[in-house]
Amino acid sequence: MFEGFGAALVTIAEPHVLLTLFFGSVIGLIFGAVPGLGGILAMSMLLPFTFTWDAITAVYLFSGIMGASSFGGSISAILLNTPGTPVNAATCFDGYPMAKRGEAARALGLSAGACLLGALFGLVILALLIQIMRPLVIAFGHPEIFWLVVFGLVTTATVSQGSLLNGLIAGGVGILLSLVGLNEPTGLIRYTMGSEYLWDGIPLIPFFVGLFAIGELINYSAQGGTIARDNIQASIRGAWQGVMENFRYAVCLLRSSSIGTLVGIIPGVGGETANLIAYTVAVQSSRSPDTFGTGNPEGVIASEAANDSKDGGALLTTLSFGIPGSLAMALLLSIFIMHGVSPGPQLILDNPIFIWTLLNGYVVSNAFASIFGLLAARYLAIITRVPVHYLSAIIAVVALAGTYILRENIWDVLLVVLLGILGFGMRRAGVPVLPLVIGFVLGNLAEKSFLLTLRIHDGSYLGFFNSVISWILIVTMVAVPLITRMRTRSTPKP
Amino acid sequence: MRILNTLSKACLVMLVAVALALAAKPATAAWKPSKPVTILVGFSVGGAMDTAARLQGEVMSKALGVPVVIRNVPGAGGRNSVTILNRSKPDGHTMAAINLPGQAVNQAARGMDPDLRTFTWIGRQVSNPYFMQATTKAGKDQWTSLKQMKTAKKPIKAGITGTGGNTFPISVITANLVGFPVEFIAGFKGPELITGIIRGDFSITNLPLVKRWTTAVQSGEAKAIVVYLPKRHPKFPNIPTGVEQGFPELGSSSLVGQNLYALPPKTPPEIASVIEEALVKANNDAALKEKIEANGNIVAPLSKQDTTKLVADMLALVQKNSALLKKYIK
Structure with missing residues (x-):
C-alpha cells in the first residue's frame, strides 16, 4: 500500500x-464560493482538456x-x-451569525x-x-x-429555536417538499402537478440558493445597513x-x-447529508443546544469537518469497489479509466501510485485553500461591512x-425566486429554516x-x-440526548 | 451573318450554362453550422454517455469547424434530452444522445410524447451491452443459469434503479422471454446495485457490461449469468450469451443498450448528412475508439438508415411487451 x-x-x-x-485549487475555491456553480461543474468543464494529459497531472487537477x-x-x-454548494448548508446556521457579530474572520x-483537519482525518482512515x-x-x-437518517430527523425538535411548534411545522413542510417527484420504490409520481420538471423532485441547488441567498437578499433589502452589526475583527489573529x-x-x-x-x-447517500447529520x-451532544444557530463555533466545525472528511470515505468506496461513491468520484473514475487504469481492489496492488497521487493532491489542495482562507480572511471579512444594497445586487x-x-433551465430560476420568497417569509414570521432544510434533505x-x-x-x-449496526444507531439515538441532558442538569450553573 | 448567329447561339448556351451553374451552387454547397453545436446528454457528467459524447465532440468540432458543446440535462432516466431535443429548432445546432430501449418505454408503455420515430436519427454513439448477475451470498436464493431460473417456483427478486433508464425494460423483457417469475425492487442507485447484490438484498440485477459494474463478479461475490449479445464480449469472454443457453431472442440487438444520436424532427437531409459525416470521422478515429472502449462500451458505427430501423425495431419490441411493463408503471 505504501509502495x-x-x-x-x-x-x-x-x-x-x-x-x-494550485490552478485546480484556485478554480475549486472560485467555483465553490459562487452559489450554484460548485466543484462538479468546474470538473466537468475541464474534463475534455485533460483527455490528452498524462494521468497523474489530470488526477492532480x-x-x-x-x-x-x-x-x-x-x-x-x-x-x-x-451556501456556495449544498454541502455547505449547515455552515450558514452558525457561521453567518458569527459574521453578523463581526467575527467573520474567526x-x-x-x-x-x-x-483541512477533516480532510486529513478522512484520508488517514482511508x-x-x-x-x-x-x-x-x-x-x-x-x-x-434509515436509522442514521432518523437520527438526523429527530433533531428537528432540538433545533427549533423559539417555538417548538414552528420548528415541527417547518420540518414537516421540508419532508413534504422532499417527497415531490417520482418515487422509485413505488413507481408513483407525486405532487408534480403534471410537470415533467418536477419528476426528479425539487432540485437541490435551486432549493438552497432560493431559500438562503434570495431569501436573505430580500431581507437585506428590507433592513438596509450592513451584515455585521458590530465592529468587525478583521485581523489575521x-x-x-x-x-x-x-x-x-x-x-x-x-x-x-x-x-x-x-x-x-x-x-447512494449524498454529501449534503454528511454536514447536516454531523451538525x-x-x-x-451539546450541553447548550440553544446556542446553536446563534453563532456557536462547534456548528461551523461540525459542518465543515464532515464535509471534507466525507471525500475520504467516498474515495474508499470508489477505490475499493471501483464504483463511484459520489458524482465527483464518477468523474474521477472516468479519468482513471480513460488512462487505462481500472479502479477496484486490484488498483491498490497494481497502481498504488495513483492512490497516493490522489491523496497527496487532495491534502495539498486543502492546505492551499486553508492557507488562502487564513491569509484572506481579514480582507474577505470586509464584505460584511459593505452596505447591503450593493451586496444584494451582486448576489x-x-x-x-x-x-x-x-442546467440552462429557466424553471430553476423561477423556483429560486419562489423559494426566496418562502425563505424571507419564514425569517419574518420567526419560523426557523434549519428544520425545513433537515426535513428536505433527509x-x-x-x-x-x-x-x-x-x-x-x-x-x-x-x-x-x-x-448490530442498526442497534448501535438506535441506542445512540436514544442515549445521546439523554446523557447530554443528564450532564447538563448535573453541571452547576455559574 | 451565320458567324454572328453561331456566336449569339454560343453566347446563349454559355449564359444558360452560367445561369444553371449559379442556380445549382446553393444546392451543392455543403451546409455549415454558424454557431456552436450542442449535444444534449440526459445523464450526469462522468458517465459512459457523457464521456463518449465529450470524446466524440472533440473530433466532430474539428470536422464541423465550430465548437461542440456538451450540455448535461440529467434526470428522468435520460428523458430530459428527448423533450428538449423535440422543442429545438431543426437547424443542425442541437443534437442529442438518446438511450434506448429506456426511452422507448416512455412512448410505448407510458404513452408519452414525442414519437421517437419523428426524430432525424444520424448514427450510433456507442453500443452498451447489458449483463445479468446473481448473488452468491450464502443463505439467499442462488441462480447459476437461465434454465435454472426458469424452474423458479416463487418470484425472483430483481434489483433495479427505477422505471426510467434501460435496466427496467431489459429486465422485464428478459424475464418474459426466458419465462421466469420476477419481483422488482426499484429505487437503488447504480453503486447500490453492486453492494446490494453482494449483500443479497435481491437475487439478480442487470447492469451495463463495463468494468466498474463487474466488480462483484470479479471478486466472486456475484455470478454473471448472461450477456445480452449474439456473441460473447471479447473483453469479458467468461460471460455466456443467451443464445448459448437456448434463448436466441436474448441475442437480439433490440435488447442491447444503445446510445443513439438524433437531430430534432424535420431536420433537412443536407444538415443531417453533414452531422453524420462529422460523426463518422469521430468513429473512425482509432485513438478515440480505444479510449471509449476502455470503459467496456462498443463503438459500432451505424448509418442513418440503420439507426432509424433500429429505433423502430426497439419500439416494436417494447410495444410487444408493453402490457408487462405497464404492470410496474403507476
Missing part, C-alpha cells in the same frame, strides 16, 4: 504538477478542485448566509482549520482501512441508512484564533469527521446566473430506505432490527 507513496511525492515536486494543483471547493463554499455561507479560520473496508461498506445497508479553536473543540471535530467519513463510505449530532446576479448556467432518503428495507425483507419490520 507508491515515494513515487507520488516525487511527482508533486515537479513545477508543472504543483502549478496544476481534479483533486485540487475537489479539495478546495468545499472551503470555497463555506466562504459565501459564512459571509453572505448563502468563522473563516474555524472553517479553514476544520476543512489509508489505514482501504484493504479491509469492504465488509463495513457491505454492512451498511438500507436499514442502517482573529482567523488564526479560529483555526486553533478546532483543537479546543477536538471532540466535536473528531466526531464530525467520523460521521463525514462514514456517510461518505455509504454509496444535528453536534446539537444533540442576485451571481446566484440567479449561477443557477441558470448549471425526508426522501428516510422514506426510500424505509420502503426498500420492507421490500428486501418481504414486508417484515424485523428487517430494521436485524443488524
Whole structure:
C-alpha cells in the first residue's frame, strides 16, 4: 500500500504538477464560493482538456478542485448566509451569525482549520482501512441508512429555536417538499402537478440558493445597513484564533469527521447529508443546544469537518469497489479509466501510485485553500461591512446566473425566486429554516430506505432490527440526548 | 451573318450554362453550422454517455469547424434530452444522445410524447451491452443459469434503479422471454446495485457490461449469468450469451443498450448528412475508439438508415411487451 507513496511525492515536486494543483485549487475555491456553480461543474468543464494529459497531472487537477471547493463554499455561507454548494448548508446556521457579530474572520479560520483537519482525518482512515473496508461498506445497508437518517430527523425538535411548534411545522413542510417527484420504490409520481420538471423532485441547488441567498437578499433589502452589526475583527489573529479553536473543540471535530467519513463510505447517500447529520449530532451532544444557530463555533466545525472528511470515505468506496461513491468520484473514475487504469481492489496492488497521487493532491489542495482562507480572511471579512444594497445586487446576479448556467433551465430560476420568497417569509414570521432544510434533505432518503428495507425483507419490520449496526444507531439515538441532558442538569450553573 | 448567329447561339448556351451553374451552387454547397453545436446528454457528467459524447465532440468540432458543446440535462432516466431535443429548432445546432430501449418505454408503455420515430436519427454513439448477475451470498436464493431460473417456483427478486433508464425494460423483457417469475425492487442507485447484490438484498440485477459494474463478479461475490449479445464480449469472454443457453431472442440487438444520436424532427437531409459525416470521422478515429472502449462500451458505427430501423425495431419490441411493463408503471 505504501509502495507508491515515494513515487507520488516525487511527482508533486515537479513545477508543472504543483502549478496544476494550485490552478485546480484556485478554480475549486472560485467555483465553490459562487452559489450554484460548485466543484462538479468546474470538473466537468475541464474534463475534455485533460483527455490528452498524462494521468497523474489530470488526477492532480481534479483533486485540487475537489479539495478546495468545499472551503470555497463555506466562504459565501459564512459571509453572505448563502451556501456556495449544498454541502455547505449547515455552515450558514452558525457561521453567518458569527459574521453578523463581526467575527467573520474567526468563522473563516474555524472553517479553514476544520476543512483541512477533516480532510486529513478522512484520508488517514482511508489509508489505514482501504484493504479491509469492504465488509463495513457491505454492512451498511438500507436499514442502517434509515436509522442514521432518523437520527438526523429527530433533531428537528432540538433545533427549533423559539417555538417548538414552528420548528415541527417547518420540518414537516421540508419532508413534504422532499417527497415531490417520482418515487422509485413505488413507481408513483407525486405532487408534480403534471410537470415533467418536477419528476426528479425539487432540485437541490435551486432549493438552497432560493431559500438562503434570495431569501436573505430580500431581507437585506428590507433592513438596509450592513451584515455585521458590530465592529468587525478583521485581523489575521482573529482567523488564526479560529483555526486553533478546532483543537479546543477536538471532540466535536473528531466526531464530525467520523460521521463525514462514514456517510461518505455509504454509496447512494449524498454529501449534503454528511454536514447536516454531523451538525444535528453536534446539537444533540451539546450541553447548550440553544446556542446553536446563534453563532456557536462547534456548528461551523461540525459542518465543515464532515464535509471534507466525507471525500475520504467516498474515495474508499470508489477505490475499493471501483464504483463511484459520489458524482465527483464518477468523474474521477472516468479519468482513471480513460488512462487505462481500472479502479477496484486490484488498483491498490497494481497502481498504488495513483492512490497516493490522489491523496497527496487532495491534502495539498486543502492546505492551499486553508492557507488562502487564513491569509484572506481579514480582507474577505470586509464584505460584511459593505452596505447591503450593493451586496444584494451582486448576489442576485451571481446566484440567479449561477443557477441558470448549471442546467440552462429557466424553471430553476423561477423556483429560486419562489423559494426566496418562502425563505424571507419564514425569517419574518420567526419560523426557523434549519428544520425545513433537515426535513428536505433527509425526508426522501428516510422514506426510500424505509420502503426498500420492507421490500428486501418481504414486508417484515424485523428487517430494521436485524443488524448490530442498526442497534448501535438506535441506542445512540436514544442515549445521546439523554446523557447530554443528564450532564447538563448535573453541571452547576455559574 | 451565320458567324454572328453561331456566336449569339454560343453566347446563349454559355449564359444558360452560367445561369444553371449559379442556380445549382446553393444546392451543392455543403451546409455549415454558424454557431456552436450542442449535444444534449440526459445523464450526469462522468458517465459512459457523457464521456463518449465529450470524446466524440472533440473530433466532430474539428470536422464541423465550430465548437461542440456538451450540455448535461440529467434526470428522468435520460428523458430530459428527448423533450428538449423535440422543442429545438431543426437547424443542425442541437443534437442529442438518446438511450434506448429506456426511452422507448416512455412512448410505448407510458404513452408519452414525442414519437421517437419523428426524430432525424444520424448514427450510433456507442453500443452498451447489458449483463445479468446473481448473488452468491450464502443463505439467499442462488441462480447459476437461465434454465435454472426458469424452474423458479416463487418470484425472483430483481434489483433495479427505477422505471426510467434501460435496466427496467431489459429486465422485464428478459424475464418474459426466458419465462421466469420476477419481483422488482426499484429505487437503488447504480453503486447500490453492486453492494446490494453482494449483500443479497435481491437475487439478480442487470447492469451495463463495463468494468466498474463487474466488480462483484470479479471478486466472486456475484455470478454473471448472461450477456445480452449474439456473441460473447471479447473483453469479458467468461460471460455466456443467451443464445448459448437456448434463448436466441436474448441475442437480439433490440435488447442491447444503445446510445443513439438524433437531430430534432424535420431536420433537412443536407444538415443531417453533414452531422453524420462529422460523426463518422469521430468513429473512425482509432485513438478515440480505444479510449471509449476502455470503459467496456462498443463503438459500432451505424448509418442513418440503420439507426432509424433500429429505433423502430426497439419500439416494436417494447410495444410487444408493453402490457408487462405497464404492470410496474403507476
